[in-house]
Amino acid sequence: MTLLLVDLLGVMVFAVSGALAALRKEMDLLGVLVIAAVTALGGGTVRDLLLDRHPVIWVTEPLYIYAALGAAILTVVYTRFRKAPDSALSIADALGLGFFVISGARITLELGYGGVIVVLMGTTTGVVGGVIRDILSARVPLILRKGELYATTAIAGVTFYLVLLGLGVAEGVAAGVGMATVVGLRLVAIIWKVGLPVIPLRR
Amino acid sequence: MTLLLVDLLGVMVFAVSGALAALRKEMDLLGVLVIAAVTALGGGTVRDLLLDRHPVIWVTEPLYIYAALGAAILTVVYTRFRKAPDSALSIADALGLGFFVISGARITLELGYGGVIVVLMGTTTGVVGGVIRDILSARVPLILRKGELYATTAIAGVTFYLVLLGLGVAEGVAAGVGMATVVGLRLVAIIWKVGLPVIPLRR
Amino acid sequence: MTLLLVDLLGVMVFAVSGALAALRKEMDLLGVLVIAAVTALGGGTVRDLLLDRHPVIWVTEPLYIYAALGAAILTVVYTRFRKAPDSALSIADALGLGFFVISGARITLELGYGGVIVVLMGTTTGVVGGVIRDILSARVPLILRKGELYATTAIAGVTFYLVLLGLGVAEGVAAGVGMATVVGLRLVAIIWKVGLPVIPLRR
Numbered sequence: 069m070t071l072l073l074v075d076l077l078g079v080m081v082f083a084v085s086g087a088l089a090a091l092r093k094e095m096d097l098l099g100v101l102v103i104a105a106v107t108a109l110g111g112g113t114v115r116d117l118l119l120d121r122h123p124v125i126w127v128t129e130p131l132y133i134y135a136a137l138g139a140a141i142l143t144v145v146y147t148r149f150r151k152a153p154d155s156a157l158s159i160a161d162a163l164g165l166g167f168f169v170i171s172g173a174r175i176t177l178e179l180g181y182g183g184v185i186v187v188l189m190g191t192t193t194g195v196v197g198g199v200i201r202d203i204l205s206a207r208v209p210l211i212l213r214k215g216e217l218y219a220t221t222a223i224a225g226v227t228f229y230l231v232l233l234g235l236g237v238a239e240g241v242a243a244g245v246g247m248a249t250v251v252g253l254r255l256v257a258i259i260w261k262v263g264l265p266v267i268p269l270r271r
Numbered sequence: 272m273t274l275l276l277v278d279l280l281g282v283m284v285f286a287v288s289g290a291l292a293a294l295r296k297e298m299d300l301l302g303v304l305v306i307a308a309v310t311a312l313g314g315g316t317v318r319d320l321l322l323d324r325h326p327v328i329w330v331t332e333p334l335y336i337y338a339a340l341g342a343a344i345l346t347v348v349y350t351r352f353r354k355a356p357d358s359a360l361s362i363a364d365a366l367g368l369g370f371f372v373i374s375g376a377r378i379t380l381e382l383g384y385g386g387v388i389v390v391l392m393g394t395t396t397g398v399v400g401g402v403i404r405d406i407l408s409a410r411v412p413l414i415l416r417k418g419e420l421y422a423t424t425a426i427a428g429v430t431f432y433l434v435l436l437g438l439g440v441a442e443g444v445a446a447g448v449g450m451a452t453v454v455g456l457r458l459v460a461i462i463w464k465v466g467l468p469v470i471p472l473r474r
Numbered sequence: 475m476t477l478l479l480v481d482l483l484g485v486m487v488f489a490v491s492g493a494l495a496a497l498r499k500e501m502d503l504l505g506v507l508v509i510a511a512v513t514a515l516g517g518g519t520v521r522d523l524l525l526d527r528h529p530v531i532w533v534t535e536p537l538y539i540y541a542a543l544g545a546a547i548l549t550v551v552y553t554r555f556r557k558a559p560d561s562a563l564s565i566a567d568a569l570g571l572g573f574f575v576i577s578g579a580r581i582t583l584e585l586g587y588g589g590v591i592v593v594l595m596g597t598t599t600g601v602v603g604g605v606i607r608d609i610l611s612a613r614v615p616l617i618l619r620k621g622e623l624y625a626t627t628a629i630a631g632v633t634f635y636l637v638l639l640g641l642g643v644a645e646g647v648a649a650g651v652g653m654a655t656v657v658g659l660r661l662v663a664i665i666w667k668v669g670l671p672v673i674p675l676r677r
Binding site for chain 1: 504523529
């Protein structure tokens, strides 16, 4: 799978998740498009700013903007005719996380950075759009809720991807396994409410 | 009207809106100045970061900072002696939006970008300061409230400005009409509570 | 004291304050690390982005990341065995503010900027990490609470530091006095609940 394609898939599923969150808040049509675009493009934008990678991706490649808006409009149209399943937002979010975490890690690797920075930038690419979506739509950020394994899955996925690369596995295979790791762990966390332990604070 | 003047007017009215929001939250004097400055300078700063336009505008031109602080101090002094009308915050915000949206669009055009990017950067310049103001002072961002036509007016104003330029209208005239479009639509939305339709989500 | 050491101390105490805030919200282990890292690295990151100082500090120098994570892990371990005093968060925050405000001011001076920009960047370095921590953990940002003298102490500390430099005082001494000013004023504000006057808004 090419980098552009993976990235555009990430943009589209995150745009769907942003549109669904905005529709639940009963925002008007343009509010829905704005939240969808910010969710879809926020993570990559912050990654590009932190890495001084200019112009920012959607400034050079407006296809990103059209993909986000197109996916948001399809979501609006779909929800006029069919009820979106309750789990749709979580699933779109899990897929977007998987695509973005690995595409962010790949871009950082290509710029010549190593270990810790690759993990952090992959995670940033994956989680920042959703954090902005949640802050703007006044929800507690998913990343911070108990038992969500959110950043954890991102970190695990990138680490696994880097380990596979280190073992000489083909890049495309390592990327695919990394993505599957992120999406799989998120779905497990959502379905069985698995989470990391919470450390009780002595009072 | 020159670009600098329009931009400084935007800075001052947004600083007034930030100061009024902070005073309503009973912040102390310096909190008021901080919120006023962030509201006034936030949109242009984010635009400059996204476009890699360095140094950021108020770093080269501290006049921006003094204009924001001066307007905030005048607002504090004024509200000691006179009651600010309930609508003062909304009106200052509408004017700031009009000035900033068009000045952001002009700056982006001058850098050689086209259509979609100009609309997005004009909108970003206009709305981001207010979003930060609302998040910091713990209000639901204006841009997301129902029936506010907020981003809509920004997008409409920039689009109208670009269409007029495309038709060969003089730049100053196009800019003036664009600003009037933004401010006029915002005031109509505020006064008559006009808004875009909300799409009901099937449940 | 060298710049690096002061900066790393700032990173560590802010990481402690972030970890304590996250533990109070009963986040899971990785949520605690994420909030600690964002609190510790957020202010310097935003300063570097605003000043176009690339690569961002922790991208070149991963020691910053390890310092933040190490301090967070120690905090987690400590709170398993001992109750952290109620005031621990405030004190860690005050120390971090003092270290970061002066290190941010120094870095900005070294880049050749003067007065107002140095004050603003010192303040930004000091307060932004804490603001992000508070927004992410859904607390009203400390900087905006009444009677906290938060940004005020930062501005006073940098101003004092600049005045001492102007009077020909050795840089290390001026930096030490600037830091002591910030930390001292914050502790006074916390202990005696001293604050700037709130301007009542006429209604």
